[in-house]
Amino acid sequence: MSESLRYQKQSAFAEDEKEFLKLAKKLRDILKLEEKVKAGESLAQNQLEKVNSKETLLKEVTALAGKLPGDSDVLEKTQDITALLPATAVQGIERRRKQELERRQSREKKQEEERRAPVFMCRHDRPILGVCVSADGRYLFTCSKDGYLICWSLEEKLLKALYTFAGHTGAVFTLDVTSAPPLLISGSADGQVNFWEGDPARLKPLTVTSPKKTLEHGGRVRDQLDGVLPVLLKSWGFELGKHFLQRSIESSTPAMIAVWNASPAGEAEKLLEIKDLPGKANDLQWGGGGKLKLFSAHDNGYVGVWLAEAPGSLMKTIKLHNAAISSLTLSSDATTLVTASHDKTSKAVDVSQPATETLATFELNRPLNAVAVSKDFQPQKTGTVVLAGGKDARDVTRAKDMQEDEFEAKVIDSASGKILAAGTGHFGPVHGLLSLPRIGTAGAFATVSEDGCLKVHGLDGSLLHSDTLSPAEQRNACNACTASLRDYALCLVTACRERLGRLAQREMSYCCPRNI
Template sequence: MRPRHERSLTQIKFNAEGDLLFSCSKDHIINVWFSHNGERLGTYDGHNGTVWTLDVDSQSKYLVSGSADNELRLWNVSNGKCLFVWEFPTAVKRVAFSDDDERVVCITEQRMGHQGAIRVFKINRDGDGTDQSREPEHMFHPVGSKATVCAFTYTPNLILTGHESGKVAVFDVTTGTEVASNERAHMDTVTDLQLAPDRSYFLTSSKDKTARIHDTKTLRVLKTFSTETPLNSAALAPNKPYVLLGGGQEAMQVTTTSLRQGKFETRFWHKVLEEEVGRVKGHFGPINTIAVHPTGTSYASGGEDGYVRVHHFDESYFRARPYGDLEIDD
């Protein structure tokens, strides 16, 4: 199944049930698809620039999106209506809901004399959603390397960030202080950050050609997956010990290489053994974003080629015994 956008994908996300898949792209449009058959359910129109990022709450009631038009938007998932717009001096590069759906964190870019900022907005869930506060509940400027990705941890008020320098950090949003950091988490820009369901550990991908699992509390690197291509996205497979990695050379260098050398495959690595176990081909350009269905039955990848590819795992994937004879209770 290959639903598509007019331009390259920037982020894709399943909702909590996994029946819907949201995608945003450089074509300014956000799409929502039925994940089981790839049929388009609708669009969220309104942004005037590349939509860099989106997230959907756990009830599939609200969607948030961030764009190069310097706006953060709140949408009604079911009817596609834009409920509220926050405006900033620079582009919004990453958004994420807290696990209780009460707050949204967003990163705005460092540009033209404006510092990069992290803001947390309290989402008013009463009424029709149009009555939101313009002012952030918290706002601070991370010092040093600019933040590229962020997410709420399992501790209220603590936010995980990944940075251009390769560091990962934890910030207390109430004070803006960095409470923990690992400067050497990666050697180059952190391109994606996805948390385990219980948020006790998280997975990052980086332009340094590695993906890593870190402990959320200590930021210690627990596992490293080294590839030979810059990575743009990494996702954890629920119920199976796999991580899915996607990337590829920058589009500018791709024209000079053959398809095989471009390495546009989703790579599956064994989370514990740190060994590559398989690859899935399909995209005609770098893979920019990967998401796994919350029940682990399928995964989706979004590419530079404008396609969203949804892959349903076949029987053999579920029969495989990645731990040998060991039985793992989920």
């Protein structure tokens, strides 16, 4: 229904109500005259004519009453007039009004369902919080505050959004994917762990898919998979904060670490639960050695070392930072744990020995949210460490000490500690880093940010993949589809949509409003 037509109907309803009220006033005048006649008073000729027009007015009022909208309260406000109408007419009017109201409510419900229905996302429209890679290295998966997960193809420089995973009702904080069989797992603010089909070859491109299974975890959920034991899921929740006060008040969820055994079909069994934590766990990593361990990162600057098997006892605490530890990663040989902290430093710790000696410290000029290391990383010897972060989005506009490179991901030489390169392009704090050793000539890394963008840089700083186009690429793309740059935002809803309909998703994504 067009806007003009909708407003015309609203105006017509208002006129009917006004006309009804005018006729009601005339009927009340007639009733007063009839009272005078009963009292023995004589009426003038014009007054008698008014009294004689009562039946005609009642017919007009009855007809108008049938035209009133279902949500009109005019009849309720003029019950003295409604009482004059024939009972059968009133019953018919009420029946029609009820039917109209039910139809209207049904339309509104359907519109609301359509508005809330999952849609295919050509890219995220809110901050991206996590990223992982498929076992074959051909696809990236991301999760976002918009509640969706997206699978991306790395086939071309412009990342193609192939599949949308919809099923969470809150921000999706984290995700991971197993190798064989592929199982995608996500954790959200809605307190759920969802299990999805993780093999893109088994999904239809450009579609929305639903979870295979859902696990009610409680609290905000973050999860990570063990690369050696691909069906072992570890997730953790923490006490709901001020953004979820109503649920926190009703049923507070304490900080905890839970280890689950998950089957390829998404069936999960809780193996152990650790509740004796110093606070929420910001990140977790599996640890090897003689016994399977867990490393947890906390706001008090400590790393906890836990036995990952029952009873899940605390083996050691390591004080490393003066502010919250936001992220953890392990070297490829699992002997070195590397941290990222809001105190602007990163530390490499030897976790192969009980002494857990700090082997190296790396420092930048901004709070650190994420860390990744190259495949050949050895502290103070070989390889590189990648660090990224930036001030919290809510502090950016009023911060006086913002750096020009605040949101760049820095590639640091492990041996010298010098910055070798930077991954640029984000205009918000970086929330996640992922090492991609099989991409590029010497390896690469993916970054996800508050700006809602996903980028892949080589360790030399070159941009290898991105979900957005540069201004020059936008112009070239627009010329390719014969539209002007000014018409970009209309491409998907006007004639250009027909031209793009037969093109690949790459061309279609050129016209997303984010690229304008």
